[in-house]
Amino acid sequence: MKISKDASRKAAEKSFSEIQQWMQHQLLHPQFAGDYEAFVKSTSKLSAKEHMRIYQRSYIARLRDCMVAQFPALSHALGRQLFLQFADLYLLEYPSKSYTLGDLGQHFGAFLEETRPDKDAEVKESWPDFMIELANFEFLVNISFDEKADENYQKATAETKEEALQLVPVFHLLKHNFPISEYYKEAVNDRNPELPFAQESYCVLLRRDYRLGLFEIYPIQYHFLAKLKETQSIAQAKQFLINQFKVVGDELENHWQQWKTKWLEEGFFVKR
Amino acid sequence: MKQKVQELPDLGLGLGLRGEHFNHILEYKPAVDWFEIISENFMDSGGRPRYVLDQIAEQYPIVMHGVSMSIGSTDPLNYDYLKRLKKLADEINPKWISDHLCWTGVLSLNSHDLLPVVLNEESLQLITTKIKQVQDYLERPLILENPSTYLTFQQSTIPEWQFLKSMVEETNCGLLLDVNNVYVSSFNNEFDPIEYIEGLPHENIVQMHLAGHQHNGDHIIDTHDSPVVDPVWELFSLAWERTGGTSTLLEWDGNIPEFDICHAELLKAKNYMDGFKKQCIASETMQQDIQTVSNPIDFMVSNVAKDFVDS
Numbered sequence: 394m395k396i397s398k399d400a401s402r403k404a405a406e407k408s409f410s411e412i413q414q415w416m417q418h419q420l421l422h423p424q425f426a427g428d429y430e431a432f433v434k435s436t437s438k439l440s441a442k443e444h445m446r447i448y449q450r451s452y453i454a455r456l457r458d459c460m461v462a463q464f465p466a467l468s469h470a471l472g473r474q475l476f477l478q479f480a481d482l483y484l485l486e487y488p489s490k491s492y493t494l495g496d497l498g499q500h501f502g503a504f505l506e507e508t509r510p511d512k513d514a515e516v517k518e519s520w521p522d523f524m525i526e527l528a529n530f531e532f533l534v535n536i537s538f539d540e541k542a543d544e545n546y547q548k549a550t551a552e553t554k555e556e557a558l559q560l561v562p563v564f565h566l567l568k569h570n571f572p573i574s575e576y577y578k579e580a581v582n583d584r585n586p587e588l589p590f591a592q593e594s595y596c597v598l599l600r601r602d603y604r605l606g607l608f609e610i611y612p613i614q615y616h617f618l619a620k621l622k623e624t625q626s627i628a629q630a631k632q633f634l635i636n637q638f639k640v641v642g643d644e645l646e647n648h649w650q651q652w653k654t655k656w657l658e659e660g661f662f663v664k665r
Numbered sequence: 666m667k668q669k670v671q672e673l674p675d676l677g678l679g680l681g682l683r684g685e686h687f688n689h690i691l692e693y694k695p696a697v698d699w700f701e702i703i704s705e706n707f708m709d710s711g712g713r714p715r716y717v718l719d720q721i722a723e724q725y726p727i728v729m730h731g732v733s734m735s736i737g738s739t740d741p742l743n744y745d746y747l748k749r750l751k752k753l754a755d756e757i758n759p760k761w762i763s764d765h766l767c768w769t770g771v772l773s774l775n776s777h778d779l780l781p782v783v784l785n786e787e788s789l790q791l792i793t794t795k796i797k798q799v800q801d802y803l804e805r806p807l808i809l810e811n812p813s814t815y816l817t818f819q820q821s822t823i824p825e826w827q828f829l830k831s832m833v834e835e836t837n838c839g840l841l842l843d844v845n846n847v848y849v850s851s852f853n854n855e856f857d858p859i860e861y862i863e864g865l866p867h868e869n870i871v872q873m874h875l876a877g878h879q880h881n882g883d884h885i886i887d888t889h890d891s892p893v894v895d896p897v898w899e900l901f902s903l904a905w906e907r908t909g910g911t912s913t914l915l916e917w918d919g920n921i922p923e924f925d926i927c928h929a930e931l932l933k934a935k936n937y938m939d940g941f942k943k944q945c946i947a948s949e950t951m952q953q954d955i956q957t958v959s960n961p962i963d964f965m966v967s968n969v970a971k972d973f974v975d976s
């Protein structure tokens with residue numbers, strides 16, 4: 394009798410903030426047994442622990458779902474089991490502080506870098522590099538989908554004067570040490586790609602009419618587009634290739650006409 | 666406050682706006698009375714979600730329903746969050762703004778779940794203070810929803826309906842009565858759902874929610890992934906009678922079917938508006954025990970990978 398009175402007094406003494414800190418701890422660290430009875434009532438159907446367990450299960454399941462949704466290709470690359478192990482560790486290390494789940498994976502690339510198994514080894518393995526590149530790429534895809542940009546533009550056409558061509562506002566130019574964009578497309582379209590070997594690759598991730606597009610490009614095109622992005626001048630981008638890569642002017646003009654046709658179709662340009 | 670809860674309009678029968686239905690709505694302009702958005706999905710959107718919302722908001726009344734205000738947290742209010750919320754409200758002009766009687770985290774963390782608050786004098790005091798702060802800041806009444814709960818704290822001394830009633834008396838906030846949540850919580854925490862609905866301050870109920878759930882035998886999970894079950898319809902008819910009818914909305918967030926199926930499910934509500942007949946709520950058959958998550962994330966993040974143009 395005395396014991397139960399003490400127990401109920403002890404329970405009643407818990408403050409509002411103590412209760413919340415206890416519960417949050419239970420969600421984040423379900424592996425540590427808690428004093429469930431002191432906080433949670435049991436019912437005829439479930440014990441206090443089983444009631445708490447519903448929240449614990451939902452917490453991690455919801456965030457795992459979100460991680461898979463934000464990193465579908467990485468989840469494929471690592472395999473679901475291993476991906477979830479990484480995700481669980483990540484969520485312990487970087488629990489969400491944002492009001493939106495959109496930010497959930499923002500530190501995942503950094504986390505994989507910090508925890509790579511060969512972190513202190515002199516000779517590094519290459520697969521962690523791939524996973525980190527892929528993670529950073531996938532998060533950028535999420536950002537690009539919903540980032541703020543001026544979308545009130547006029548489409549450029551074959552008739553648009555060259556001086557009036559401008560890159561579409563959401564336009565990310567990317568260089569990778571692995572064929573990231575190819576792998577990503579294969580994975581998200583359920584084509585089951587194999588892990589790739591290291592190979593430099595270049596791509597454009599853009600948003601046009603609120604839809605994302607992903608296009609592989611050649612190194613020389615990467616340099617051209619990088620200069621164009623910097624100067625917003627096609628003439629200067631051309632001159633840069635002539636100076637820097639000793640491209641002959643006539644040849645470049647030929648290439649450029651082909652590039653332009655293709656890129657206009659793919660939505661690289663708007664009208665200034 | 667410029668507006669009183671009692672002055673808010675009856676919008677009729679509405680649906681939760683989901684990305685899966687964007688194209689259908691834009692193309693067919695279906696005859697739905699109004700839409701409810703998840704505020705957080707649009708607060709920082711500069712992409713397609715916001716672009717679509719702007720078009721829909723021109724044609725339909727919109728209500729903003731949030732999941733991250735964390736009014737029941739012992740952390741102070743997040744004014745950065747409230748600022749973004751208010752900015753969105755200024756831009757899309759919702760009929761009202763709602764969130765849940767819950768907390769999402771403490772010590773600046775967010776569990777992204779709608780966690781249950783301990784229901785006692787201490788929490789009532791803190792929560793009513795915070796509601797007043799929010800109402801002052803947003804310059805409009807705050808509408809709060811009863812969440813689905815899966816546990817009762819030892820330290821809770823006030824029934825939830827009584828807690829909501831005291832909150833309303835203290836702040837004149839509005840209530841969003843989620844009838845399915847009443848059913849789910851009453852099953853999980855063993856209270857009487859009829860007594861709950863009877864006890865609420867009906868004149869402050871601005872809106873109702875309907876949804877489906879997953880019955881796992883010894884507990885029910887609020888999954889929003891299936892049709893509304895009969896016992897919930899019965900509770901709805903009781904709430905409809907007591908409130909004299911109010912804006913009603915169907916939530917469907919997991920395994921989202923085609924728009925027309927959601928709409929047809931919503932319109933079933935019309936069959937339950939002619940009075941509450943049963944004295945006890947029919948029991949429900951149990952489904953198999955599938956591991957399910959409450960508030961599935963489809964409701965909070967866009968499926969970006971499926972949104973690429975062919976490239």
Ligand SMILES: [Fe+2]
Pocket residue numbers: 810843846874916
């Ligand atoms: Fe609800």
